[in-house]
Amino acid sequence: MHLTPRPILLTRHGESIDNVRGRIGGDTVLSEAGELYAKKLAKFMDKRLKNERAASIWTSTLQRTILTAGPIVGLPKIQWRALDEIYVGVCDGMTYEEVKKNMPEEYESREKDKLRYRYPRGESYLDVIQRLEPVIIELERQRAPVVVISHQAVLRALYAYFADRPLKEIPNIEVPLHTIIEIQMGVTGVQEKRYKLM
Ligand code: F6P
Numbered sequence: 184m185h186l187t188p189r190p191i192l193l194t195r196h197g198e199s200i201d202n203v204r205g206r207i208g209g210d211t212v213l214s215e216a217g218e219l220y221a222k223k224l225a226k227f228m229d230k231r232l233k234n235e236r237a238a239s240i241w242t243s244t245l246q247r248t249i250l251t252a253g254p255i256v257g258l259p260k261i262q263w264r265a266l267d268e269i270y271v272g273v274c275d276g277m278t279y280e281e282v283k284k285n286m287p288e289e290y291e292s293r294e295k296d297k298l299r300y301r302y303p304r305g306e307s308y309l310d311v312i313q314r315l316e317p318v319i320i321e322l323e324r325q326r327a328p329v330v331v332i333s334h335q336a337v338l339r340a341l342y343a344y345f346a347d348r349p350l351k352e353i354p355n356i357e358v359p360l361h362t363i364i365e366i367q368m369g370v371t372g373v374q375e376k377r378y379k380l381m
Pocket of ligand 1: 209268335336
């Protein structure tokens with residue numbers, strides 16, 4: 184139960200150069216479409232948060248989220264390493280096809296159990312869920328709106344926590360690009376709205 188009603192707004196970063204190339208991991212900048220999303224997001228937040236108490240913007244430490252937050256002005260921005268994307272270890276910079284071709288056993292194991300599969304020298308979804316604990320505690324403590332600009336795997340886990348979705352579903356929850364998921368926390372529970380900006 185949340186006594187102070189306030190929204191949590193979740194969004195992935197704008198499309199990155201690696202998204203365009205189908206490469207996982209990395210730390211590339213935004214594509215043209217990604218830059219456009221960043222501008223649209225700033226306009227949306229300007230309107231959405233006009234009548235709300237002082238909101239804050241939380242990003243990861245990767246430049247695609249920081250650049251997405253760029254056009255939003257006048258609100259404090261906080262970078263969290265815990266909001267960085269799932270670390271894919273030795274597969275960093277590869278496409279899914281390259282992983283399948285060059286490391287078929289790894290690809291298979293992930294297909295079999297995406298939740299528990301840990302990339303060699305990287306992370307599993309369970310690892311990500313664990314490292315998000317301090318972020319969730321801090322989100323729960325907030326009395327003002329928070330905009331979280333992060334990544335696919337991380338947002339699946341955060342969303343599942345607030346929407347009360349079972350653990351086993353987390354790796355396959357749909358969190359599309361260029362879409363805002365608004366979670367409204369109030370005395371009557373949690374409500375959800377989605378805004379597709381592009
Ligand atoms: O493709 C974008 C991305 O954020 C990758 O960096 C990351 O490895 C992946 O999504 C996570 O999604 P999945 O767990 O479905 O591979």
